[in-house]
Amino acid sequence: MTDLPRTQHIIASGLVAAVGITVAYVSYTQEPAAAFLFPRLISTVFVVLALWTFGKAVLGHTKVGNGLDRRSMMNILPGLIVALIFVYWAAKQLGFYTASTATFFILLSLYDPASHNEVKSWIKRVIITAGFLAVMYGLFAKLLNVFTPREIFF
Amino acid sequence: MEFLAYFGDVFTPINFGLLLIGTIGGLILGATPGLSPTMAVALLIPFTFRLEPAQGLILLGAAYTSTVAGGAVSAILLKIPGAPANIATTLDGHTMAQKGQGARALQLSFLASAVGGVFGVLLLIFLTPVLAQWALAFGPSHLFWLAILGVTVIGSLDSSSVVKGLLSGCIGLWLATIGFDDIMGAQRFIFHSSVSGGINVIPALIGLFAIPQVITMFAKGRKSLDAEVLTVERHPIKDAFREVFSRTRALTIGTLSGSIIGLIPGVGGQIAGLVAYDQSKKMSSESEKFGTGHSEGVIAAESANNAMVGPSLVPLLTLSIPGSPTAAVLLGGLLIHGIFPGSDLFDNYPDVAWTFINSMLVGQILMCIFGLYVAGLAAKVAQVPNAVMAAVVLGLAVFGSYSVQNSMGDVYVMMALGTGMYFLERFGFSAAPLVLGLILGPIAEANFIQGSMIANATSSVGQYFFTGALNLTLITIVVASIAYSAWMELRSRRYTTKDDAIEKEEALS
Numbered sequence: 144m145t146d147l148p149r150t151q152h153i154i155a156s157g158l159v160a161a162v163g164i165t166v167a168y169v170s171y172t173q174e175p176a177a178a179f180l181f182p183r184l185i186s187t188v189f190v191v192l193a194l195w196t197f198g199k200a201v202l203g204h205t206k207v208g209n210g211l212d213r214r215s216m217m218n219i220l221p222g223l224i225v226a227l228i229f230v231y232w233a234a235k236q237l238g239f240y241t242a243s244t245a246t247f248f249i250l251l252s253l254y255d256p257a258s259h260n261e262v263k264s265w266i267k268r269v270i271i272t273a274g275f276l277a278v279m280y281g282l283f284a285k286l287l288n289v290f291t292p293r294e295i296f297f
Numbered sequence: 298m299e300f301l302a303y304f305g306d307v308f309t310p311i312n313f314g315l316l317l318i319g320t321i322g323g324l325i326l327g328a329t330p331g332l333s334p335t336m337a338v339a340l341l342i343p344f345t346f347r348l349e350p351a352q353g354l355i356l357l358g359a360a361y362t363s364t365v366a367g368g369a370v371s372a373i374l375l376k377i378p379g380a381p382a383n384i385a386t387t388l389d390g391h392t393m394a395q396k397g398q399g400a401r402a403l404q405l406s407f408l409a410s411a412v413g414g415v416f417g418v419l420l421l422i423f424l425t426p427v428l429a430q431w432a433l434a435f436g437p438s439h440l441f442w443l444a445i446l447g448v449t450v451i452g453s454l455d456s457s458s459v460v461k462g463l464l465s466g467c468i469g470l471w472l473a474t475i476g477f478d479d480i481m482g483a484q485r486f487i488f489h490s491s492v493s494g495g496i497n498v499i500p501a502l503i504g505l506f507a508i509p510q511v512i513t514m515f516a517k518g519r520k521s522l523d524a525e526v527l528t529v530e531r532h533p534i535k536d537a538f539r540e541v542f543s544r545t546r547a548l549t550i551g552t553l554s555g556s557i558i559g560l561i562p563g564v565g566g567q568i569a570g571l572v573a574y575d576q577s578k579k580m581s582s583e584s585e586k587f588g589t590g591h592s593e594g595v596i597a598a599e600s601a602n603n604a605m606v607g608p609s610l611v612p613l614l615t616l617s618i619p620g621s622p623t624a625a626v627l628l629g630g631l632l633i634h635g636i637f638p639g640s641d642l643f644d645n646y647p648d649v650a651w652t653f654i655n656s657m658l659v660g661q662i663l664m665c666i667f668g669l670y671v672a673g674l675a676a677k678v679a680q681v682p683n684a685v686m687a688a689v690v691l692g693l694a695v696f697g698s699y700s701v702q703n704s705m706g707d708v709y710v711m712m713a714l715g716t717g718m719y720f721l722e723r724f725g726f727s728a729a730p731l732v733l734g735l736i737l738g739p740i741a742e743a744n745f746i747q748g749s750m751i752a753n754a755t756s757s758v759g760q761y762f763f764t765g766a767l768n769l770t771l772i773t774i775v776v777a778s779i780a781y782s783a784w785m786e787l788r789s790r791r792y793t794t795k796d797d798a799i800e801k802e803e804a805l806s
Contacts, residue, residue: 151723151724152724155720155721155723155724156724159464159468159721159726162468163467166471166486169486173483173485174483175481175483177480177481178478178480178481178483178485179483179485180745180746180749181474181741181742181745181746182471182474182485182486184745185467185470185471185474186471188463188467189464189467189468189470189471192460192463192464192467193464195460196460196461196464199460205724205725206458207458207461207724207725208458208461208722208723208724208725208726209723210723210724211720211723214518215516218515218516218517218518219512219515219516221515222511222512222515222687223512223515223716226511226691226712227712227716229691229695230695230708230709230712231709231712234695234699234705234708235705239695239696239699243692243695243696246688246691246692247688247689247692250684250687250688250691251684251685251688253519253684254514254515254518254519254682254683254684254687255519255682255684255685256519256520256682256684271685275688275689275692279692279696282344282696283696283700287343287344287346287347287700288347289696289699289700289703290703291696291699291703292705
C-alpha cells in the first residue's frame with residue numbers, strides 16, 4: 144500500500160469512528176433512555192467495529208479499498224461541484240427544469256470526449272440537452288404530474 | 298396452484314403493456330455499462346407511485362429480470378458486461394462474437410436465460426406460499442434475529458472485508474433510527490430539518506445506488522468508449538434451440554447453481570454466473586474449449602444469473618427480509634403502497650403477490666423473444682458516452698427523489714448519502730449492507746422493543762432472545778456466516794465477492 148491510500152484510509156476510518164463515537168455518546172446521554180435502547184445496542188457495535196477499522200488503518204493493515212488517486216480526484220472535482228451546486232442551490236433557486244438543463248449542459252461540456260473546438264460538437268450538445276429537457280418535462284410534469292419548484296422561466 | 302387463478306391478470310392491457318415496457322426498457326438499460334439492475338429498479342420506483350401496487354411491481358419485476366439478461370448484449374458484442382452478473386458471459390460470448398458467431402451467442406444467452414429464469418420463478422412460486430405460512434410461527438424475537446441475520450449475512454458475504462461489511466450494516470441501522478421514536482415520540486439524531494421525519498427509504502436507495510455510479514463516471518474523465526460493436530450475422534433460431542437443449546449439463550449446472558445461490562441472502566448474480574461457469578468447466582468433457590468461444594460457457598453463465606432472480610425474492614416475499622440489494626429496492630416499491638411482505642401479502646393481497654410473480658414468469662419468455670430483436674439497439678445504447686449517462690442518471694435521481702414526497706429535504710438526503718457512499722466504497726465499505734440496515738432497522742427495532750416488553754412481563758430479556766430452537770438456529774447462522782467470512786478472509790482465499798467481480802469487470806473494460 145502506498146502512503147497516499149494509507150493516509151486516506153486513516154482519514155476515512157477516522158471519520159467513520161468519529162461518527163460512531165458521536166452516535167454512541169448521544170445514545171447513552173440523551174433521554175428518555177427507553178427511546179435510545181436500540182440505538183445504544185447498535186452504537187456499541189458500531190464503535191467497536193469503527194475503532195477496529197481505524198486501528199487497522201493506523202497500523203497500515205488495511206487490505207480492502209484502493210482509495211482515490213490524484214487523477215481521479217481531479218476528474219471528479221468539477222462534476223461533483225456542479226452536481227452539488229445543482230442539488231443544494233440551483234434546483235430550488237432557479238427551478239428544477241432550468242437548473243437541470245444548465246447542469247446537464249455543463250456536465251456534457253466538461254466530460255464529453257468530443258472536441259471543444261468544433262461547432263458541430265457544440266450543436267450536438269445543445270440538441271442532446273434539449274432532448275433531455277423535453278423527456279424530463281414530459282415524464283415528470285406531464286405524465287407523473289410532479290410539481291417541482293419552477294422559480295424562473297418554468 | 299393458487300397462482301393459476303391470477304394468471305389472467307397479467308394479460309390485462311395495462312399490465313401486459315407495463316410488462317412489455319419493463320422488459321424492453323430493462324433489456325436496453327441492462328446493456329448499458331454502469332447501469333446495474335439495482336440502480337435501474339431504484340430509478341424506476343418514482344414512476345410506480347401512480348400505478349396500482351400490482352402494476353408497479355410488474356414494471357419493477359420486468360425491469361429486474363431483463364436488466365440481468367440485457368447485460369449479456371454488451372458483454373457479447375462489446376466485451377463490456379452490462380452488470381457484474383454478466384462477467385462470466387464475456388469470457389466465451391465475446392470470443393464467439395469475434396469469430397462471427399455473435400447472433401448465435403446472443404440467441405444461446407437469451408434462451409439459456411429464459412430456461413434458468415423460468416426455473417427460478419417456478420421455485421419462487423412453489424416455495425413462497427409454504428415458507429410464508431411457516432413464517433406465521435415467528436415471534437418478535439425471531440423477527441429481530443431475522444432482521445439482524447439479513448444485515449450480517451450481506452455484510453459478511455457481500456463485502457471484501459467482514460468488519461467493513463458489518464460496519465456498513467451498523468451505519469444503515471443507525472440511519473434507520475434517525476427521526477422520531479415510534480413509541481415515546483422522542484427526537485433522535487435530528488441534526489438537520491431535512492431528516493426530522495426520518496430518512497425516507499426511496500430517496501436513500503436512489504442516492505446510495507445511483508450517485509456513486511454518477512461519480513464513478515466523472516472519475517473516468519473525458520474518456521471515450523473505445524469498444525467496437527461487433528456486427529451480428531444471421532443465425533437460425535432453431536439451431537440455437539437445439540444447441541441449448543443439447544448442452545444439458547451446462548444448462549442444468551447453471552440453472553441449479555443459480556437457483557441455490559439466489560436463495561442465499563447476499564450472494565447475488567455476479568457470483569452465480571462465475572460459479573456456474575467454473576463448475577461447468579470442471580465437469581465438461583470439453584473443458585479445454587472454455588474461454589475460446591465455447592457455447593457451454595455462455596449457457597452456464599446466463600442460465601445461472603437469471604435462475605438467481607426468482608429465488609432471490611423468496612426471503613423477501615416470505616419473511617420480509619430482502620436477500621439482495623435489488624430485493625431491498627423492490628421492498629421499497631411494496632412499502633410505498635402500504636403493503637408489507639410475508640404472510641400478510643399472500644393472505645390480504647393475493648392478487649398483487651400472484652400477478653407480480655406470474656408476470657415474472659411471462660416476462661422471462663418476453664425477455665427471450667424481445668432480447669433477440671432489441672440486441673442491436675441495446676448495443677448502440679451501450680455506447681452512449683459516460684458524460685450523457687452521468688447527467689441523465691443525476692437528473693433522474695434528483696427528480697425521482699423529489700417526487701416521492703415533493704420535498705427538497707429528500708433530494709438533499711439522497712445526494713448526501715450518495716456522495717458519502719461513493720467515498721466509503723473507495724475505502725472498502727459496501728452499499729448493500731448499509732441499505733439492508735436502513736430497511737431492516739425499523740423491523741429489528743420494533744421487534745426488539747416488543748420482545749423486551751414481553752420478556753419483562755414473562756421472563757428475562759436474555760431468556761426470551763437467547764433460548765428456543767428457532768432463536769438458537771438464527772443466532773447460529775448469524776455467527777456462522779460471520780465466522781465463515783472471517784476465516785476465508787484470514788486465509789486470503791475468500792469466496793468471489795461483489796468487489797472481486799467489479800474488479801474483474803473493470804479489468805475487462
